[in-house]
Amino acid sequence: MDGLNKFFEFSGFANATPGHIIMLLIGLFFIFLAIRYKYEPLLLVPIGFGILIGNIPFVENVGLNLGIYEEGSVLNYLYQGVLKGIYPPLIFLGIGAMTDFSTLISSPRLMLLGAAAQVGIFLTFLGAIALGFQQAEAGAIGIIGGADGPTAIFISSRLANGLNNTQNLIGPIAIAAYSYMALVPVIQPPIMRLLTSKAERVIRMKPPRTVSKTEKMIFPILGLLLTGFLAPGALPLLGMLFFGNLLKESLVTKRLADTARNSMIDIVTILLGVTVGASTQASVFLTPQSILIFVLGALSFIIATAGGITFAKVMNMFLKEGSKINPLVGAAGVSAVPDSARVVQHEGLKADPSNHLLMHAMAPNISGVIGSAVAAGILLSFLN
Amino acid sequence: MDGLNKFFEFSGFANATPGHIIMLLIGLFFIFLAIRYKYEPLLLVPIGFGILIGNIPFVENVGLNLGIYEEGSVLNYLYQGVLKGIYPPLIFLGIGAMTDFSTLISSPRLMLLGAAAQVGIFLTFLGAIALGFQQAEAGAIGIIGGADGPTAIFISSRLANGLNNTQNLIGPIAIAAYSYMALVPVIQPPIMRLLTSKAERVIRMKPPRTVSKTEKMIFPILGLLLTGFLAPGALPLLGMLFFGNLLKESLVTKRLADTARNSMIDIVTILLGVTVGASTQASVFLTPQSILIFVLGALSFIIATAGGITFAKVMNMFLKEGSKINPLVGAAGVSAVPDSARVVQHEGLKADPSNHLLMHAMAPNISGVIGSAVAAGILLSFLN
Amino acid sequence: MDGLNKFFEFSGFANATPGHIIMLLIGLFFIFLAIRYKYEPLLLVPIGFGILIGNIPFVENVGLNLGIYEEGSVLNYLYQGVLKGIYPPLIFLGIGAMTDFSTLISSPRLMLLGAAAQVGIFLTFLGAIALGFQQAEAGAIGIIGGADGPTAIFISSRLANGLNNTQNLIGPIAIAAYSYMALVPVIQPPIMRLLTSKAERVIRMKPPRTVSKTEKMIFPILGLLLTGFLAPGALPLLGMLFFGNLLKESLVTKRLADTARNSMIDIVTILLGVTVGASTQASVFLTPQSILIFVLGALSFIIATAGGITFAKVMNMFLKEGSKINPLVGAAGVSAVPDSARVVQHEGLKADPSNHLLMHAMAPNISGVIGSAVAAGILLSFLN
Amino acid sequence: MKFDLSALDADSLFIALIGYLIVFISLVLLYFIFDNLPRVLNLLKRMAASNEKLKENPPVSSKRNVPGEVNAAIATSLHLYFSEMHDEEFTKLTINKVSRNYSPWSSKIYSVMRSQMMNK
Amino acid sequence: MKFDLSALDADSLFIALIGYLIVFISLVLLYFIFDNLPRVLNLLKRMAASNEKLKENPPVSSKRNVPGEVNAAIATSLHLYFSEMHDEEFTKLTINKVSRNYSPWSSKIYSVMRSQMMNK
Amino acid sequence: MKFDLSALDADSLFIALIGYLIVFISLVLLYFIFDNLPRVLNLLKRMAASNEKLKENPPVSSKRNVPGEVNAAIATSLHLYFSEMHDEEFTKLTINKVSRNYSPWSSKIYSVMRSQMMNK
């Protein structure tokens, strides 16, 4: 029965390896987390299902064109958006069209916390080098500390894409970034309690002032010019982020902003999620590097959190009574918008049930996004 | 007047052939059917208008870049989505996000009817070979019996795309598939009456049980794993179908499901329809093969219908009184969702005005889609 | 400090030139016009911001891949839609799906005004040649007189794209076209008053008859066949325009028309606007040619306006009392939909506060779109 | 770069002339067509009128004519029979949504689906 | 081109046969699985039931359980405190929109954003 | 693979240091700018205030100022004059939709179109 053999050879049963099974379980776990605990469902569901699709065992390079790494396969075409770094800027466009920068404009000094937290990126970068990764790869790994999925994917598509003798680490880096972003509520609280005294945790802050429409319109324009001149490498990300935000704030392009923050970002999210997931084919994903990347990622989140909090405490030394900053707010500097801001809110309530820090936490939270994009831009110009 | 000559040479009047006129009339007829009788308007209008666009007589390969088969023309760029098989999986994604698998989950035994009806695919495959088509081409032609536009386009883009000395039959196969899907209400009833006795047509079936949210969430996941392991070749289609369905059923990714089943599928449908239509350029389309394909297509629909009904009658031999299946329901196994299910409903009402078979018919109707996608996967792995 | 140097070399401060500053100011001016005066905001905001993005000074060809003209940059990928002429037809698809051709069907004689105004295109074409542009380039420049952004972009992507030793004039031509379209309310009124007597400006016209659904369905079909046969070169634009319109008028494909005129056209507009803007990189844009193009563009708008008005006066010589045309309406023939129609309405009201010309002006206004697309088609077939 | 009329070769003049001509021809033709269309349509309507009588109720057409509302209603009632959680609002929803139906297989699936979606 | 059965080689017949067979196998397996799924689920539910008690209130989950509404309400009130122009409708809007939240960073940003957007 | 600090060359340390520095610089600058923006804006507002008087009613601007509502209203009334089927609701619809207007030619076409679409 030659026919039956051929069928069997092609079936998943003939080609399954322990690796496939492990990855399938991971995929199921992601989906479980998303549905059961609502951890980043809009990302974990597509990524999780993508992991399943990518790890159904099939024969590669027999013209079947199923694998995401096989030229001519549908997945491979859709994966180009990740590989060429096209999806992340489009997602930033949508984000800009849905993000309100008011809090950041009204209390600009809190932006510094968003800068401070980026220490996680650079220490992780050094750590990765110490662990033997090449500079370029190390830069991509470091950005995990930016707690920003699209930024991590974009920079790894540029620095750790398997070209000019780097390894293709896009999959592991993306998965690590999103996993830890989902786990922020688990990772941050202990560090926050460790580094702050009860007295600090109960500090109350003045409510931010209201912001005028004009200020909101000017922000994306000045933001672009400033960051663009300092770190042109960040343009693809920040250019689109501020573009989307101007579409929103100009008040004369409402329909474009609506499309950007709805159907457009949804379509890109679906394609990005499922292809990033599928790119974790066991053969490519289950390597010692991946494990190291996950370790480094965890560290970078911890360092970033500590960095934000510590800097807040340092600032307090120079601030007079009444205008002091609640150091918990510093933890929001890692971004992972808006989870870390919510963690701050939650920890603040624990210390003083009537002290709402959410709005204050949003400023470092969002500036953390700008901060890590700038960091990405710098690393790109130095390392590519 | 050299200028006027040149203009005239380029104009449609100079280049019109009987073939062009015939195709233009066919295009107009499609549009007429869609508007006058509402036959699949969402497909026949774009396809019909595409036929018009593709058959306006123009000069090819003089740098004008108008023809869909001319590299660098807009149509050619948009046609890549068909040629590379990218549009069909995206359409399946949207379908998954709008389809409710409850009926299928609640009465799984009816799925077998969806399997039985696929006999049309394989007999047509053999018939095509007997008529001298190559194996690969025959496989693509057979899928017309799957009564599933996107599947037919996807597989013909893989097996009969003009490469490795096959002919490019995407156009004829797609047009045949959609035409007969539109004509299901004309094709099926006579066969149904021929193969069933009055006594069988009045059989009543128990209403299906209600299905829990959990079951609905599990369906796409198990569906993917099972079909993926058995027929990896079906992954591009079924992977996306089940992905879309999980987006819908997970209940935590509502906005993604909404976009997938609305703007995303609409955009793809517009582009797929108009380019498939335009790909029927007279020079390519009006061939003896096309006629053979239409004949084979008609046969495959008839065989599929008969297969579904007969298998239902066979099943009844083993089912005890009270749980018997109304054989009319078998006809819905060809898919052509949901027209054939509506035909069943209508024929059922004719036999017994109070016997509504619609919900029962949906199960084989939808499983027929899975069935033909699996068949496509198998044929791909054997024939490419 | 080698490191700091390297950073500085990459920063905008090191690479800024007067050209960059000029372009940045132009970009800011576009955004200002859009927000302050609501001049074409849906285009000027994206184009303006695109100009900013494209003129942040960065180092090119060092692997940073930021420039829109650097292969592998995100902007370059998105720019392909402009360069290959893919975006304009998709925009025409959306336009067709949102445009109502009733006025044009109900008073077809006014279509002639839309034809007459196209004189601007051809005289500008000759003028450009007299100024030393090559025929192909001249053709693209002439289309500015069509007062139709997408058409201008499409034809320049075909005739003045930097290939077969033409210069890449897409940027200047697109910017010129959109600038003057925004300035129509400034350019047209003086010419209108100059060429018409008070007696002519107060002419009243009969309200157009109502149009049946059937007529509306037939229009896009006959429109396609007629223009397609006469000027196949216009197919990519008019084919899509009429396709979109049939989706709208067929009444059986509502959901497709909705998507085409909303999310689809929005997405394309965002991408087209920002990339066209970014394509005005100082190095490419600030050339004597650009200035000549702006001069020619202004002329073409003036000539077109005059052409429309004069032809209306000529027609009046042959029309009997009571059915005469108010020559102001001729000015709407340039298209720039619907601004020039509004200018007509406004000038009409000035002459007679109770004489509303808006509906009458829409007919030449829309037929002007068809007219310039046909002109584009002709020029393509002669010049490519 | 100076303005040099001598650069205007016959070819370019031809193109401009003929181009303008053709633009006119196209729109003049469109004018004639749509000026006479109403008359033509009335003619066709009269012819169609007779065909109507034949076309109105053959098997196909009648099959087709099971109107979406009716069918959705059936599906709904069928459904309500074995559905657990449902309320007035849902039912209304179903009937209303009938128009927005869609599927690349058929433009009528959605109406059926809607009614099933109710037990979610 | 004539209909020539002799063209049917064994290979093709095999493919047809096995293909049809596998289609059946897949759907038969799906049949078995979903025929037994309810039983399995009940089993799991009973097991899950016990886990629930543990899972229901650990730090993580509880952190997560600050429900969107509550939070939006907080954000809103916080906001109203220093916002200028706002009215009942806006507030309602905010609360309602909580479900439609989204961000590639997190699916909860939107709820927070909405409440801020109010002072536009 | 072991953790080997000796792998940390000067170059890498530089990059890390300078990178972190620049991140700070960017956000510090943003801080200064937006800390002073309100003051600057007030200044500009005062200047603008005077320009307003000039800018408010020149030909252009006034032309522009035919507000969409008014125009839609005109178009509507014009339309109702020769339209057959129309009702209150449609008219309302028209006026409401005025804001959602769009066209790559101009962002004002849609308002005009809407009012015409009524006789469909």
Ligand code: NA
């Ligand atoms: Na960050």
Ligand code: NA
């Ligand atoms: Na099927």
Ligand code: NA
């Ligand atoms: Na025009």
